[in-house]
Amino acid sequence: MTERDYGVPLAPSDRIFRDEVRDFLAAALTPELRSREGGESGRLDRMRTWQSRLHEAGLAAISWPTEFGGRSATPVQQLIFNAEMASAHAPEPINRSAINQLGPTIIQWGSDEQRSHYLPRILSAEDVWCQGFSEPEAGSDLASLKTRAIIDGDELVITGQKVWTSKAQYANKIYLLVRTDPAAPPHDGISYVLADLAVEGIEVRPIRQITGDAEFNEIFFDNVRVPLAGVLGPLNEGWRVAKSTLGYERVGQSRTHRIERRLAILTSMAREPNALSDNGLDDEYVADQLVRFSAQVEALRQIAAQATAAGVRGVSPGPEASVAKLLTSEVDQAMANFGLDLAGPAGSLLPGSPGAAKKGNVAKSYLLMRAATFGAGTSEIQRNVIAEKLLGLPRDP
Template sequence: MTDADYGVSLSLRDRAFRDEVRAFLDSALTADTPTQTRTRGEKTRLERMRWWQTRLHEARLAAISWPTEFGGRSATPVQQLIFNAEMAAARAPEPINRSAINQLGPTIIQWGTDEQRAHYLPRILSAEDVWCQGFSEPDAGSDLASLKTRATIDGDHLVITGQKVWTSKAQYADRIYLLVRTDTRAEPRDGISYVLADLATPGIEVRPVRQITGASEFNEVFLDEARVPLSNVLGPLHGGWRVAKSTLGYERVGQSRTHRIERRLDILVGMAKQPNALTEKAFADEYVSDQMVRFAAQVEALRQIAAQATAAGVRGMSPGPEASLAKLLTSELDQAMANFGLDLSGPAGVLEAGSPGAAKNGNVAQSYLLMRAATFGAGTSEIQRNVIAERLLGLPRDP
């Protein structure tokens, strides 16, 4: 990649950082490493992700945007853009603790006590603790303020009872960060606390949820009088709504990072260059070439928007409403590209892995089904449009 590929001018320091990242990827991503071995099975995949995060951590590349004193590199927005682009170009896997690195870690840095930072942050970076998020409930998805999971104070502990759902990675995580209602008399947003809990705590049960893909990436989490130390509250007691808003902002920035969508574009380009279900002319077909140019333009625009949204997190600030714009565009583009992959594949695109003739070994069908959730994970498109309308455009709230 050249400077022009990043869309920004690189300083000597930026080029040195880029060269360091490239050298690391060249040495780490070899044909005989676990990260490049094509294996199936959840256990092997998790081992690869944990191994990869260990390599990133050893190279001080696991969380480059974190402040140096907490194990990061105080990277600039441009350096974060370089890192994302180089990871995408190398098709490097994601670390197992991606959500904790991108969401929980910055929240702990912003809101945690010195003791909480000293304890949790190194364990996030090393993947000694793998985390999941416990925000959504059966009747509290986008409207998190209506959550019903309750926590009563008993001495120096909280006693938590309730249910969470759509909890990604809970089946193999060690810990969970969750929202609970600690003051039932307060206004909905004023009686919530943000709690860090060990999933091995008695009274916590994880039940996988089977998805349309056949996999179980999501889970239900049941809490039945689970006792968690009061010292595990992150931020002020009853003041967890403001802490959660920080996490959600970081989450939307993380959702908008473009390495995954750039990979999808590369795959689509390869498919469109060949005779396909839409045309025998491949790129010479006007409709196919027009669609691919539109996708390429949208990915480039998204890269620029995502870089701006990332900048706040890099500076140690909560991302603003720009994160909602980046998340909205990412999820809808992700979904549109998955749909077009199905169009290019034709009937073979709907065949799952293991079926004779399945397009891309079933990955086209898998991607299409996964992307059904893109427009409501991390906040629905409707919620993002409301945030953009009210906080960016200054439009009045819905009555």
């Protein structure tokens, strides 16, 4: 990978950082960690091991301020890191969402005690987190959530249900939104709570997906007691705190890593004879598609860099986060579709089927990406935010 591949000029300090990342990858990223064998348990073991190695090298959360275990990385260094990880086909850390979303939110809104307790445990993966925002009747309209919490002394007593919760099947912690003032307007009276997942009164039920896997879950809370000290930010002002998390989620630093990796896989598939052409990258249509994807990925890199710079300053991502979310999800979906085109009939075969393209991962990616334009806020919601906040258009009635 050359400097031209990053899309920006590198200062001497950036080259030193790039070389550090490359040396780390050469030493730490073994063939076993690149493997996709071993099913779900094997994948989780690889993710946990990989985060441990990143943490030992001081690379688990490079955009965090140094006083909280990060590197205060510049936007360019974040671009370098993402590009090198994608190029090497490195796995994701097991605490990906906590590193990219919850950690910056705690840095911004947490007390000194919360920062000193939770942040090191996120980096070490001693605590693995899941997000409890969505509910059966509160998906895109998150402010209509009904999970309630009653204050009882120095505790909250939580009752309700969350749904579409990733990682709940193996996480031990959850950050969730609860309604602590039912008389307040919808966006008020909500609190942001950090809680143990393995306590009495919580039941986790897996949700089977179109792929046959169960990556999502629904969670039921039956009079679950949580210390009042677990409230992040001001009581009843959790909507403001959640907007920070949603901004970090929509920018999706980790999604930039993933989408760069998907582009590298597509480029490799296109270089070989495929269902669309025997001429590889000399085929005009194939080359045109990859150039379009490359331009869109580069745009995402730049948006991610701006968000990283804001995060280092302790500022929440603004409405540009919706641009990143919209572009990421729709490009991700389009790239999965193109992978199916390149693979031809073999691309429709799932893992375990003889002759399946990329061991069935082409079909699995295609099916997974059907939901890309729904998760973390639908494309319709993102277009409304962009129209109102960036273009100044009137609110959608």
